[in-house]
Amino acid sequence: MKIGILTIGNELMNGRIADANSSFIAREMNAQGWTIEAMMSVGDDEEAIKTRLHYLLAFTDAVICTGGLGPTVDDITTAAVARAFGLPLVMDEDVLAHLREIFIRYNLRWTENNAKQALFPEGAQVIPNPVGTAAGFALPVKDKLVFVIPGVPSETVRMVPGGVIGLLRRYFPQATEYAAKQTVKTFGLSEAAVDERLADFDFSALGVNVGFYPVFPENHVVLIAHAERREEAQKNLQRATDAVISRLGDCIFSQGEESLEEIIAGMLTDRKLTLAVAESCTGGLIASRLTDVPGSSVFFERGVVTYSNKAKIDLLGVPADIIEQHGAVSEQTARAMAEGVRKMAKTDIGISSTGIAGPSGGTKEKPVGTVYIALCDGSLTVCRHYAFRWDRRRNKLISSEAALMMLKNHLEDKK
Numbered sequence: 001m002k003i004g005i006l007t008i009g010n011e012l013m014n015g016r017i018a019d020a021n022s023s024f025i026a027r028e029m030n031a032q033g034w035t036i037e038a039m040m041s042v043g044d045d046e047e048a049i050k051t052r053l054h055y056l057l058a059f060t061d062a063v064i065c066t067g068g069l070g071p072t073v074d075d076i077t078t079a080a081v082a083r084a085f086g087l088p089l090v091m092d093e094d095v096l097a098h099l100r101e102i103f104i105r106y107n108l109r110w111t112e113n114n115a116k117q118a119l120f121p122e123g124a125q126v127i128p129n130p131v132g133t134a135a136g137f138a139l140p141v142k143d144k145l146v147f148v149i150p151g152v153p154s155e156t157v158r159m160v161p162g163g164v165i166g167l168l169r170r171y172f173p174q175a176t177e178y179a180a181k182q183t184v185k186t187f188g189l190s191e192a193a194v195d196e197r198l199a200d201f202d203f204s205a206l207g208v209n210v211g212f213y214p215v216f217p218e219n220h221v222v223l224i225a226h227a228e229r230r231e232e233a234q235k236n237l238q239r240a241t242d243a244v245i246s247r248l249g250d251c252i253f254s255q256g257e258e259s260l261e262e263i264i265a266g267m268l269t270d271r272k273l274t275l276a277v278a279e280s281c282t283g284g285l286i287a288s289r290l291t292d293v294p295g296s297s298v299f300f301e302r303g304v305v306t307y308s309n310k311a312k313i314d315l316l317g318v319p320a321d322i323i324e325q326h327g328a329v330s331e332q333t334a335r336a337m338a339e340g341v342r343k344m345a346k347t348d349i350g351i352s353s354t355g356i357a358g359p360s361g362g363t364k365e366k367p368v369g370t371v372y373i374a375l376c377d378g379s380l381t382v383c384r385h386y387a388f389r390w391d392r393r394r395n396k397l398i399s400s401e402a403a404l405m406m407l408k409n410h411l412e413d414k415k
Helices: 020-031 046-057 077-084 093-105 112-118 153-171 191-198 230-251 260-271 285-291 309-316 320-326 331-345 392-413
Strands: 002-008 035-042 062-066 089-091 119-121 125-127 136-141 144-149 178-187 208-215 218-227 252-255 275-279 300-305 349-355 370-376 381-387
Touching: 002 020, 002 046, 020 035, 020 062, 020 153, 020 178, 020 218, 035 046, 046 062, 046 077, 046 144, 062 153, 077 089, 077 119, 077 144, 093 112, 112 119, 119 136, 125 153, 136 153, 144 153, 178 230, 191 208, 191 218, 191 230, 208 230, 218 230, 230 252, 252 260, 260 285, 260 392, 275 285, 275 331, 285 300, 285 392, 300 309, 300 331, 309 320, 309 331, 320 331, 331 349, 331 370, 331 381, 349 392, 370 392, 381 392
Parallel strands: 002 035, 002 062, 062 144, 275 300, 275 349
Antiparallel strands: 089 119, 125 136, 136 144, 178 218, 178 252, 208 218, 349 370, 370 381
16 A cells, blocks of 8 residues: 655744654554655645645555644645545534533633634544544545644644554555564664674565664664564564564663663662662753653652762762862762762662763863763662763763663663
């Protein structure tokens, strides 16, 4: 099955927001074994929407459109799609009642332009929106389908798996090929190095497509196995996954969609361990990532940003002579920070970061990108030195990743 994607909105065309929906939809369609033939974006212009829609339908089985379903005057997608196929707009009384119920439930003021979201082209099937007010719809056009769903990414993420895919399978029962997907996340290898390590294995012989996706500072390997039977696809996927693990095992931190911080949160929670963090160059980023995980209060006791030398001395008890002799960016200071925050917080583990994020502040001995990460668990303190080469923001991000990887590896070693 061939699919086209059309994202709609002036905000896309003037660069105010990035198009996150196309990449998400493409991943979801490919995971089903379907092909994306083209992706296009267009502004809130009726003639432009009509032209692009007919163009995409000329060589696809279905087109998925996102955006322009709000209540304001610039939200014209529904009307544009209806006119593109010479169809009248029809009020769906059930959707209208649902909209009014939402406004009552949240004590919102109803204005009549909200009723616009209950209008659909004649013959369209409504796709419920579980997280927003704008319902989507599927419109049969001869032997093809046009989908229109909201452009808010959080709504798209819910409506594609929950509505679009099911309708595509029912409408195109001949698309019976099964696909099984696995994501393997790595840190510590470049994209080229990952590719080199996997070069000796013939994934195509198993009917498995391999994709390399840099998500700085990580590199993700996505495996998609296609077969006529579900069991065969899953079997081939497992063989391909085993091949990846055997070649990248030392750099893999996740087999699935879990983030590094989610994995660490699970490990700390399961073992009933507590953590405190002292940060300098990362500026609170380690703590931020860990506390993004729901339930992190179970293991995360505190995080402190001790950016100045005085803060390191006053809050963490780092001896002034260590900083004077070795510098704030040093193994000795990093160790003292980890030990100090653990002692202060009375936690099982303390971790710290200190470094030079850039673009200034570096020296010949300690250039920009010099970072020290330390971990203390009461019985030992370990520290690693890194020499990163990125801009300030990416140096901070990769330093936080290195700290989390150190913590994950430590927890695995202590099983």
